[in-house]
Amino acid sequence: MNVLSMFDLKGEKAIVTGGGQGLGREMALALAEAGADVAVVQRRVEVAEKTAEEIRKLGRDSFAMKVDVSKAEDAKNMVEAVKDRFGKIDILINNAGVDHHVSAVELTEEDWDRMIDINLKGEFLGCQMVGREMIKQRKGSIINIASICAFIVVRPQLQVHYDVAKAGVAQLTRCLAMEWAKYNIRVNAIAPGYMKTPMLARNLGPGKIGEQWVKLTPMGRLGEPYEIKGLALFLASKASSFITGSTILMDGGYTCW
C-alpha cells in the first residue's frame, strides 16, 4: 500500500476534547485536513465553535459541544451527541486538561482533586464512554495527551499533582491498549514537551520561567503548536496499525538528559 494513502482519514469521525484552542485545535484541524469530520468539545463552547467553523471551511462536517470531561454524565452525553450526528466514532483525542503550579506542602485537597479529576479521570471517562462504542464497532483509535511530566520531574515550577496525573495517563494508555487490542482498538499517547500554547502563555516572555525551559531543551526552543499535527494524524490513521500502548515523546530532546 502506498504510504501516503495510509494517512487518509476520509469518512472517519473524530472527537477532540479541548479542541477549541492550543494543541487540541491544531489536532482537530489536522484530522479535518486529512479527511475526517470532527466534533470539537470544550467547557467554553464559544471557543470550540471557532474551531468547528474553521473545520467546516475545510469542507468537513463539524460541531461544537459544551462538555466538562471530568463529569461522567457530560462524557455520556458527548458520545450520544456524536453518534446522533456522525453515526460512529473512529477517533478520540483526549486532550482537555489544565495546569497549575503549587508546592506539595501548600497544595490543597481541592487543588489535588481538581487536577486528577480533569487531567486523569477526564481522560479515563472519555476512553471508557467512547471505548464502549468502539468495542461494538470493533474499530477505533484513541490518543491520550500525556506529557514529559509522565517521565521526568519538570522545573523550576512545582506541580506534583499535574505530573502524577500525566504519569497516570501513560499507564492508563498501556492498560487500555492491552484490554482492547482484541477489539481492534488502538490506544496510544503523545507526551509533549513545552509547546507555545495558551495554557503556557503566562510563563513565556522576558524574565519568566519559560526562558529556563528553553535553556533546558536541547533544540533550544519551545515547540510550535502546529508541530503536533503530524503525530496526531499518524496515530489516528492506518499508518500506525501495529502501534498500540505506546507513549510517544515530542519534546525537542528535553528528556534526553
Added chain:
Amino acid sequence: MNVLSMFDLKGEKAIVTGGGQGLGKEMALALAEAGADVAVVQRRLEMGEQTAAEIKKLGRKGIAIKADVSKEEDVKKVVETVKREFGRIDICVNNAGIAGWKAAEDMTLEEWREMIDIDLTGVFLCCKWVGREMIKQKKGSIINISSMSGYIVNVPQKQCHYNAAKAGVHHLTKSLALEWAPYNVRVNAICPGYMMTPLLRLADKKILDEWASMTPQKRIADPSEIKGLCVFLASKASTYVTGSAIIIDGGYTLP
C-alpha cells in the same frame, strides 16, 4: 501548514542501509513514495539493486551501493558516493542488522563481536559519517532501527548479544539527539516487535505462533506497517521529535 504537506519528501535525498529486503526495503519504498531519492545500501548488491529498480519505477532516483556497515572504509565510501550522486544527504535510515540465537554460556566471543559490530557499531559508524554531512548542512533526520529487544528480553529464543546491541542503539540515539540538536539534526529510533521479515526465518511455525500469542494484537505484523512511521520521522511532520524511541509492537511490551 496543511498536515498532509508535512509528510512530503520531494527533493529529499535518503540512505537506507539493509534496504534490499525486509523492513529496509519497505522503508526505502516508503521514502520514495513520499518523494525522496534513495540510495539502497546492502552487503549483497543484487538485492539492493532490486529495491533500487522498484524505486526508479516510482519515478525517483534509486541507486544501490554494496557496503558492510561494520567497516568504516565502506561507510565512508557510501557517504562519498551518495554525495556525488545526490549532492547531499537529508535522511539516513540505519536499518542494516543481523539476528542470531545462542545461549549466553555457550556464546563465543566471535559471535558476540559480530553482533555488536554490525548491529551497534555499524549504526554508530553510519551516524558518525552521515552526521558529519548533516552537521555541515545544518539539516538532517537520522532514524536508527533498534528493537523492542532493547527494552524487554525475548523468549523463547536466547539472544543476549542482539538485545544488548539494540539497547545500545536506543541510548546511542538519545546521545546523538542531544549532541546534534543545536545543528538541526534530529535522531530517533524505531523499536519494532515481531514483523514478518527474513530476519524471522530462524523461527519455525510453532515459535511464530508463540510470539503471535504473546502479542496483544495476536499477530505478527506485515513489514509494510513500518512505512508510515519511517516517513513520519523522516519528514517535517516530526520537527519537534528528537531522541525518541518509538515502539511498534502490537502491544507486545505491555504486559
